Amino acid sequence: MLQQGFQNAPLDVIRDIATHLDLKTLLALTRTCRVTRSLVLDPTSAAIWADIKAREAIPMLSSGVLTDVEFARLVYDKTCHCCAKGQANKLDFTFLIRTCAKCWNKK
Numbered sequence: 001m002l003q004q005g006f007q008n009a010p011l012d013v014i015r016d017i018a019t020h021l022d023l024k025t026l027l028a029l030t031r032t033c034r035v036t037r038s039l040v041l042d043p044t045s046a047a048i049w050a051d052i053k054a055r056e057a058i059p060m061l062s063s064g065v066l067t068d069v070e071f072a073r074l075v076y077d078k079t080c081h082c083c084a085k086g087q088a089n090k091l092d093f094t095f096l097i098r099t100c101a102k103c104w105n106k107k
């Protein structure tokens with residue numbers, strides 16, 4: 001019931017809620033449904049990402065190497081970039097890659 005209510009919420013309300021989230025939660029919001037994903041990833045939502053960058057003071061977000069959502073995935077997504085399995089706890093900011101221990105030891 002709550003999920004249906006959220007999906008039926010006006011986009012302005014969802015966008016307003018998104019402005020109060022942290023980066024990890026905003027990334028999770030992109031995975032809730034196609035509507036919120038499109039809304040949050042739309043270029044018109046750039047201010048939401050900019051506000052989070054300012055609040056969380058993550059310098060890599062302004063590097064221009066990765067998009068904001070790519071950076072959020074690098075930091076918070078636990079999928080290995082090499083084997084696509086979960087439990088990827090090794091993060092290399094030089095190569096901007098996240099791997100599991102097994103793939104990490106292969107490099």
Ligand SMILES: [Zn+2]
Pocket residue numbers: 080081082083084085099100101102103104
């Ligand atoms: Zn792996």
